Amino acid sequence: MDKRIIYADNAATTKISEKALAAMLPWYTENFGNPSSIYGRARTARRGIEAARETVAKALGAAKPNEIYFTSGGTESDDWAIKGAAALQTTKKHIVISGIEHHAISETAHSLERFGFEVTELPVDSCGLVSVESLEKAMRPDTFLVSIMLANNEIGTIQPIKELCAVAKAHGALFHTDAVQAVGHIPVNVQELGVDMLSLSSHKFHGPQGVGAMYIRSGVRIANLIDGGGQERRRRSGTENVAAIVGMATALEEQTADWSRLPKLEALRDRLIKGLLEIPYTQQTGHPTRRLPTNASVVINGIEGEGIILGLDNCGIQASSGSACTSGSLDPSHVLLGIGLEHAVAHGSLRLSFGEETTEEDIDYIIASTKQVVERLRSMSPVWDSVNNKPLK
Ligand SMILES: *Cc1c(COP(=O)(O)O)cnc(C)c1O
Numbered sequence: 001m002d003k004r005i006i007y008a009d010n011a012a013t014t015k016i017s018e019k020a021l022a023a024m025l026p027w028y029t030e031n032f033g034n035p036s037s038i039y040g041r042a043r044t045a046r047r048g049i050e051a052a053r054e055t056v057a058k059a060l061g062a063a064k065p066n067e068i069y070f071t072s073g074g075t076e077s078d079d080w081a082i083k084g085a086a087a088l089q090t091t092k093k094h095i096v097i098s099g100i101e102h103h104a105i106s107e108t109a110h111s112l113e114r115f116g117f118e119v120t121e122l123p124v125d126s127c128g129l130v131s132v133e134s135l136e137k138a139m140r141p142d143t144f145l146v147s148i149m150l151a152n153n154e155i156g157t158i159q160p161i162k163e164l165c166a167v168a169k170a171h172g173a174l175f176h177t178d179a180v181q182a183v184g185h186i187p188v189n190v191q192e193l194g195v196d197m198l199s200l201s202s203h204k205f206h207g208p209q210g211v212g213a214m215y216i217r218s219g220v221r222i223a224n225l226i227d228g229g230g231q232e233r234r235r236r237s238g239t240e241n242v243a244a245i246v247g248m249a250t251a252l253e254e255q256t257a258d259w260s261r262l263p264k265l266e267a268l269r270d271r272l273i274k275g276l277l278e279i280p281y282t283q284q285t286g287h288p289t290r291r292l293p294t295n296a297s298v299v300i301n302g303i304e305g306e307g308i309i310l311g312l313d314n315c316g317i318q319a320s321s322g323s324a325c326t327s328g329s330l331d332p333s334h335v336l337l338g339i340g341l342e343h344a345v346a347h348g349s350l351r352l353s354f355g356e357e358t359t360e361e362d363i364d365y366i367i368a369s370t371k372q373v374v375e376r377l378r379s380m381s382p383v384w385d386s387v388n389n390k391p392l393k
């Protein structure tokens with residue numbers, strides 16, 4: 001087996017596309033004017049931002065470009081959606097989220113508890129799906145916001161957002177979705193989904209890091225995020241990151257222009273999952289079909305996530321694990337516990353988020369390498385019976 005270098009951590013961040021990088025440079029070298037100034041160079045920068053806004057609006061199927069607000073990324077957009085909606089409440093105090101949200105949602109929602117807000121976390125089933133019935137039951141007269149992610153960053157499960165959104169609307173609440181993992185990876189149309197707000201992040205779809213956007217449907221009122229010079233139609237002040245905004249729009253246009261790649265990616269994903277499941281005592285996490293085309297995630301009994309990540313790194317494969325320690329905590333991720341895995345099993349999690357450039361040979365190399373690494377780790381594991389090749393009871 002020849003050693004390869006395979007980046008399979010695209011859910012964490014992606015490589016910037018050449019087109020996006022090239023599109024950014026002139027905004028540093030030539031058109032570096034402050035978009036709020038009035039001479040020609042500045043007006044060019046303003047036009048660059050507004051063209052990017054149109055591109056992003058079009059990619060998301062938004063009715064108007066001015067429903068798009070540029071931010072510093074997914075976390076900022078998520079934080080704004082929740083705190084911005086909460087800040088305008090006078091009597092309502094209840095927020096509903098799912099139990100497997102990114103921390104940008106869950107930590108933000110819970111941070112409001114000290115101001116008297118209440119948060120309900122909806123459970124998910126063993127595939128990571130939120131049920132429409134559970135949302136229906138959780139809605140209260142004082143629920144002002146529901147925020148449920150479109151696709152999960154660890155297990156790849158895609159939620160029935162349109163149906164969930166309809167429930168929130170029927171109860172007079174706003175609906176926000178964290179679509180950071182979905183935008184640029186599967187078709188996303190804000191009008192079809194019916195959402196009021198949607199977060200996206202450039203570096204998850206081959207744009208630069210540190211820039212993102214929020215879609216806010218016309219007529220939806222939330223508090224301004226940053227007060228100051230009045231940029232982003234007064235809602236998010238501060239001189240715009242012009243080059244990054246243009247880079248993001250370029251990457252998004254590139255990623256959403258043609259979806260014919262999806263069947264090929266899904267076939268690669270299914271080949272990878274099938275190969276990994278040949279390892280005894282391994283199970284898929286997330287939904288078998290309602291999942292991101294480039295996400296393969298499993299839990300492997302008898303090993304630690306860190307061990308397998310380091311072992312794969314030695315084979316040239318960069319992957320990730322939701323197991324533990326990544327954030328200095330000893331607990332496995334709330335997502336893996338949320339789908340009902342026991343602690344010991346969740347510790348052996350492995351997420352491979354490959355990319356458009358990944359080949360069938362790469363997939364087979366990942367499978368073969370994982371098998372090797374797992375075998376070695378199990379032979380040293382105190383919880384593994386190597387003689388009978390099964391977990392010690
Ligand atoms: C990466 C990610 C975020 C955070 O986005 P940043 O731009 O890195 O702040 C939020 N939600 C999900 C689901 C993500 O995957």
